[in-house]
Amino acid sequence: xxxxxxxxxxxxxxxxxxxxxxxxxxxxxxxxxxxxxxxxxxxxxxxxxxxxxxxxxxxxxxxxxxxxxxxxxxxxxxxxxxxxxxxxxxxxxxxxxxxxxxxxxxxxxxxxxxxxxxxxxxxxxxxxxxxxxxxxxxxxxxxxxxxxxxxxxxxxxxxxxxxxxxxxxxxxxxxxxxxxxxxxxxxxxxxxxxxxxxxxxxxxxxxxxxxxxxxxxxxxxxxxxxxxxxxxxxxxxxxxxxxxxxxxxxxxxxxxxxxxxxxxxxxxxxxxxxxxxxxxxxxxxxxxxxxxxxxxxxxxxxxxxxxxxxxxxxxxxxxxxxxxxxxxxxxxxxxxxxxxxxxxxxxxxxxxxxxxxxxxxxxxxxxxxxxxxxxxxxxxxxxxxxxxxxxxxxxxxxxxxxxxxxxxxxxxxxxxxxxxxxxxxxxxxxxxxxxxxxxxxxxxxxxxxxxxxxxxxxxxxxxxxxxxxxxxxxx
Numbered sequence: 001x002x003x004x005x006x007x008x009x010x011x012x013x014x015x016x017x018x019x020x021x022x023x024x025x026x027x028x029x030x031x032x033x034x035x036x037x038x039x040x041x042x043x044x045x046x047x048x049x050x051x052x053x054x055x056x057x058x059x060x061x062x063x064x065x066x067x068x069x070x071x072x073x074x075x076x077x078x079x080x081x082x083x084x085x086x087x088x089x090x091x092x093x094x095x096x097x098x099x100x101x102x103x104x105x106x107x108x109x110x111x112x113x114x115x116x117x118x119x120x121x122x123x124x125x126x127x128x129x130x131x132x133x134x135x136x137x138x139x140x141x142x143x144x145x146x147x148x149x150x151x152x153x154x155x156x157x158x159x160x161x162x163x164x165x166x167x168x169x170x171x172x173x174x175x176x177x178x179x180x181x182x183x184x185x186x187x188x189x190x191x192x193x194x195x196x197x198x199x200x201x202x203x204x205x206x207x208x209x210x211x212x213x214x215x216x217x218x219x220x221x222x223x224x225x226x227x228x229x230x231x232x233x234x235x236x237x238x239x240x241x242x243x244x245x246x247x248x249x250x251x252x253x254x255x256x257x258x259x260x261x262x263x264x265x266x267x268x269x270x271x272x273x274x275x276x277x278x279x280x281x282x283x284x285x286x287x288x289x290x291x292x293x294x295x296x297x298x299x300x301x302x303x304x305x306x307x308x309x310x311x312x313x314x315x316x317x318x319x320x321x322x323x324x325x326x327x328x329x330x331x332x333x334x335x336x337x338x339x340x341x342x343x344x345x346x347x348x349x350x351x352x353x354x355x356x357x358x359x360x361x362x363x364x365x366x367x368x369x370x371x372x373x374x375x376x377x378x379x380x381x382x383x384x385x386x387x388x389x390x391x392x393x394x395x396x397x398x399x400x401x402x403x404x405x406x407x408x409x410x411x412x413x414x415x416x417x418x419x420x421x422x423x424x425x426x427x428x429x430x431x432x433x434x435x436x437x438x439x440x441x442x443x444x445x446x447x448x449x450x451x452x453x454x455x456x457x458x459x460x461x462x463x464x465x466x467x468x469x470x471x472x473x474x475x
Contacts, residue, residue: 006228008254008297009205009235011117013386016329016376017336018069021305022098023049023083024356025339026056030099041358044351049083052356054094054103058110067342067369068376071117073207073237075305077104080128084305084354086121086209087128087176091194108202119205119235120198124191125213126170126177129159134178148184171213182214191219192226199227205235207257212240212247220252237299248294255297258333261286262301268400269324269419269465270314276402276419280395283404287332287390296387298333303341309353310338311368312346319465322371323417326467329375330406330415332390342369378444378469384408391433399424401462405433412472414441418462426462431455441470 027040027050037051044050054077064072076085079095094104111118127134133146141147141155151169158164159175171177181187195206206227211220227234238244238253242260247253264282267274274282287295302310302324314320321341328335339345340357344365347353358364379385384406393414394403400420406413412433418424430452441457442449445468450457462468 006224006232006250008293009233011233012235012254012297012334014380015071015117015334016069016379017071017073017299017334018064018067018339019073019075019301019304019336020057020339021052021075021084021354022054022057022077023052024354025052026060026357026359027051028053028055028059028099030055030103031097041356044347044354044356046351047083049097050356051097053097054099054107058103058107061110061114061116064116065114066373067337068373068380069337070115071119071204072111073299073336074118074120076121076123076209079130081130082128082176086123087130088123089128089130090132091190092197105202112202117204117235119207119237120203121209122195122206123209124180124182124194125210126179129176129178131178134159149181149187150178151181171210182216182219188219188222192222195223196226196230199230199234204231204233205237205254207237207239208253209239211238211253212244217246217252220247224252235297243289245290248290250291250293253294255294255299255333257304258286258298258300260289261298261331261333262303262307265302265324265327266310266313268402269320269327270310272320272400272419275397276395276400277397279419280392280402280404283331283390284392295332296334299336300328300331300333301336301338302328303338303353305338305354306350307353308349309345309347310341311344312348312353316346317465318344318365318368320419321368323419323465323467325368325371325375326415326469327417329379330385330413330469335376335379337372342372344368382406382411382413382471384411384413388413393430393433394426394428396426399426399462401426403428405430407433410434413444414470414472415467416460416462416470417467418464421464423464424462425459427456427458428460429456435472438474440473442473444469444471 031051031053038048077094078088079090080087094101133149136146137144138157154167157167166175169179236254238256240256244256268279311321347355388406388408391405401418401424403416437452439452
């Protein structure tokens, strides 16, 4: 196979993502065909459905615009028997509980009309027990022409009877998730057809669930070629929690979800269990891990449907969360807000992190939402915050302060962050950045300004659990 190298999408540097778990974001008036939904806002469980749908998301596009969102990442939307829909039963149709194919069409048209991209979650390592080829093997055993689609170990299969051996390989040995045999050509072609179909339908990319568990780099190269030929600007994002170097060679994924950096952020800002030196060394290490193009395309998150919510980890301290948000919007890569984080939603481990969005504005922490909007506007105002090179210029354990420069051409900004509960005053050496003496640094978050003397700025005020964003200019 000829290797084709495709660049990462040109729209990514300007993007601000918003991750939505469809069943829990917004329930539309169209979703009335089922009467047995759990009450909106009730305790989330592994199995209850609250009735959020794609029409509800479409209705809230103005809300997302006001927040500064330019791209939506949807967890799975295909036909499934689970509320999270990672048990795919039909890869070519949207779940009727979410509004069906027509609801996705309406969402895409509405979002695209205002410049918002939409990517969806693809689960290609495994399927649900209701997937027709799997059901066919359950019914027909060795006579099923689909028996090679799966890793069959014994017959008959027992997908529901825990007292019997399952008879097939499943993700994490969960019977509800039969593992697909992606090495089998018909399965391979089926999945590539799925990938192409939805790109041609109009989605703007794929977020790939556990793609590292499909240990076949040639498949992912075929996947990239298929997707990029359908739309060269489609985003291919992998969910890989550890080192993803083997998938980021320019021939497979554009980027991965940046869980390693999230861990650093949680430790430094929320748990306060790491030092400034450890944090700065960590983010430098992660930046050096991958080629620059992939680092700038990485999806940076404070949380997701797979993690505890950040505000919960920060013990409900909104100031700590806002400090982390400032980092999120000024660091290399693409920021992503997990639905409801901006209004102060909390939640522990799955399924408690998948609470229903509270649309009563009286219950919102408006300060967090306003801060997201402000940080997003700052990011859009300065190209260096979106595309600039990052260099650490300060890390001091005593004050728990870290500062880094973002440089793009002649535009230079210094971002200083304070993870402590006390205001800090710091000095910074700025040599090697193209900053001359007598230049002025003005904090975009306050009225303070500083003059460079002997390649230094002194007594820079960095508020507790917050920061400063200093724009360099000539006096």
